[in-house]
Amino acid sequence: MSDKGLPEWLEPVARAARTIAPEQLSRFLPPEHGGRQAAVLILFGEGERGPELLLMERSGSLRSHAGQPSFPGGALDPEDGDPEGDGLLRAALREAEEETGLDPAGVQIFGVLPRLYIPVSGFVVTPVLGWWRAPSAFHAVDPAETARVFTVPVVDLTNPANRATTVHPSGHRGPAFLVESALVWGFTAGVIDRILHFAGWEKPWDRAKHVTLDWRA
Template identity: 45%
Template sequence: MVSAGGTARWREPVPLAPHVGPPWLRPLLDNVDKVRGAYRRRVPAEVLAMITDANAQAVAEGTGRDAAVLVLFSGPPDMPADGALPPDADLLVTVRASTLRHHAGQAAFPGGASDAEDGGPVATALREAWEETGIDTSRIHPLATLERMFIPPSGFHVVPVLAYSPDPGPVEVVDEAETAIVARVPVRAFVNPENRLTVYRASSTRRFAGPAFLLNQMLVWGFTGQVISAMLDVAGWSKPWDADRVLELDEAMALVPTDGEGV
């Protein structure tokens, strides 16, 4: 494992240990290769074509940047007696500062651009998570990497790193100029049909809409919302929800609770 704090050795490749994942994560781990397909099914054909073209251009021009995000699940190591998802399982999510150049104010997995000295995408995801949330990376077990995905607005080729910790310890905002909120969100909050909706940008038509989650203190949408939605589908955790609940992005953001209630 990579050690935490100032002794972190991010230059070394970090091995994956899928066997460490708890039984309740097996439905996702055993089908991790299907997440990209589930993600792409949520993206309208016009948008998918645009992403494909932008990706090809970035590769041809050499302008794309490598990046990684940490998709960290926490929860008990054992399967509940009823075989269901543990009620205390959670997912680490941040909200980016409103002053950032890209994706300002957007909920995201901790992560960012790769450094030349990083020993691969797993090291990048762990380093960025430590820098953003102060998490003790020695408590984290990287399980698998998802296929690299391209995000046109920022030009990043992103590798989501799926990881697990039975107890990740305290997390917090480390740099307010970069991160506004750090939260361990219950997975049941994403599964709850009442928290699900579809959002679209004011400059787009509804055919560009994507899955979103209206949670306490945040609206999870865009790339992060699509990845979470795909993981729920692949793991078999999704429940039927109102697909006709479609809102423009600003309308949806106006519904984000500000009083600490809402999930």
């Protein structure tokens, strides 16, 4: 363990979080004004196959990002407090508990990534990094919002055979991961891709391997 209570394998992520610039994470950056503040929890744990990430799959009936795998998270509520203070951290933990049933007392926040923008929904999203030092049970709390909750071993995320480039009907291309019977793409895949890169975990992969997205995506 490090002096901050983190496992040694997680230190590269903590270091990257302290130095990474917004434009190194995404080309979609928040506008000067507007946008709804939100936070997601990027939760690292230790599973049977080593380091892993907690993800969820959104219900197919939702109006935005339906059926997409994502990090737990959502918009700030008034009770979360100041978004310039600890409000975003509280929002990330509260949403994770509401969506996955995990116990936030077992999560150690160890970093915050720069705010990013999701143009299709107008959210200004802050990725909050957590270490699951005391894992708890998880499940899809509300099936109307969450189809399932699952963990993905980091070794599967770094496996070149599980990587691809998605091609959206709009022409936009981005990284994707084919893991746990899911296609992880969009905002979530973009952030995972950058974390793997800046943590030094990325392995060369075939960017010419394309997956065409449905027009409803």
